[in-house]
Amino acid sequence: MSGSIQYDCDGEVATVTLSNPAKLNAVDSVMWRQLALVVSELAADNRLRCLVLQGEGEQAFAAGGDIEEFASRRDTVEHAMAYHAQAGAALQAVGDCPLPTIALIRGACIGGGLEIAAQCDLRICGESARFGAPINRLGFSMYPVEMVALLRLAGAPTMRELLLEGRILGAAEALAKGLVTRVVADEAVAAEASATVRRICQGAPLVARWHKQLLRRLQQDLPLSDQELRDSFAFLETADYREGVAAFLAKRAPRFRGC
Template identity: 55%
Template sequence: MNEHILIERDGAIATVVLNRPEKLNALTKPMWQRLGQAMRELSADEAVRCVVLRGAGGKSFAPGNDISEFQTERSNFEQGKAYGKVLHGALSAIADCRHPTVALIQGICVGGGLEIAALCDLRICGESSRFGVPINQLGLVMAHAEMGALIKLAGRAVAMEILLEGRVFDAREALDKRLVNRVVADEQVAAEAYATARRIAQGAPLVARWHKQFAREIESGAPLTEAQLDEGFRCYDTEDFRIGYQAFLKKTKPAFEGR
């Protein structure tokens, strides 16, 4: 199933491609398995500074799971639980990625596709993109591990509206609901997403990873320990800090080393 989840590299920017355009990039169980593996591999790669997630073909990010699998892979409680373990493992790998993540959304971003995008740090879509989670028409629920990301992103009221109505809506409404960061012309989505990725990659990579870590710690709601608070000052001992402030004083562009 490696050919259905591709990893492309352009310097410090990695792209993970959902590569099943003939099915609008609908995800199968093996695709979820490989997606999680790919994200864990990239998270461990010190040379990576940003990960872009996108669908192949330009017509769809992903419409969610391939429903044709339901009879063979999700036809009862035990199968559903086993499938959920794989799916949730992939979603956790996206959420836990140490590097910044950008969802490049063209066309359909529905169901599991929206779940993937919701776990990215930034989401950029085209004007004709469509969003929603119409699983109430399948008799299917969004499990706790999936629903939490949607609530955290858009709030409980919006998450419940999306799930209870099962309506598919346009990009402008998605922006109003805080599901995406930016809406651009369809032909500009890729250019804007990769320009964003380049801006991220040009920043100090340790700083980006720290900011993601701090956000997770704050969102956990647990009291911060002294060690966690001290982490907010460890940047002063890094080579990147020296490079950054000296470049600022010299009015030159910093070339961060990630150390």
């Protein structure tokens, strides 16, 4: 039986859940396909301001891909290319999502689960969470396209530990190596994620989207054009900018509308 991607929206916040609890939320081919579709659909909803990704239950965010289906889904180069194109589309959907994205991580965040978390803007985990990609013990390498976000996030030295040694990192070490944003007590993970969502939603939603675009653009080794610099002042034409300044001067909380 395949796992599934569940989601629900509560006001301005969407929560996407990787659901395959019998296999510690291992991501199968159906889930990869659904993840791309769900995230793309939510990304197009202008009413939303934040997206949270989590695994079902307390044991795992996702313990990797579903190894059981590899014998049929990755048995030839053609099948493997198709399988990883599907996974790559899901990862790209998360990475390209214009909404701020938060990975709420409990338990195991391994292999494909770590790849998904790496595509998020923020990663908040509990003290007992663990991270790794010990696929050297399974005899296969990480697909190059899927390595990109992890390499950008943690750097080559950490990737060498994860891939050459197959090390599993605890939460504190993952934090020190840049794999996660914040570590809290296990029982406080959901509350900390909720507080993070609240802080994001208190800000201007257009500004959050623009900041995501600018951060990605500035990671490219190319100078900004004059037009790009001019475009960075697009906020001057928004009602939210006028509201933000007026609220500051009036010493009240702003009421942003995303326009």
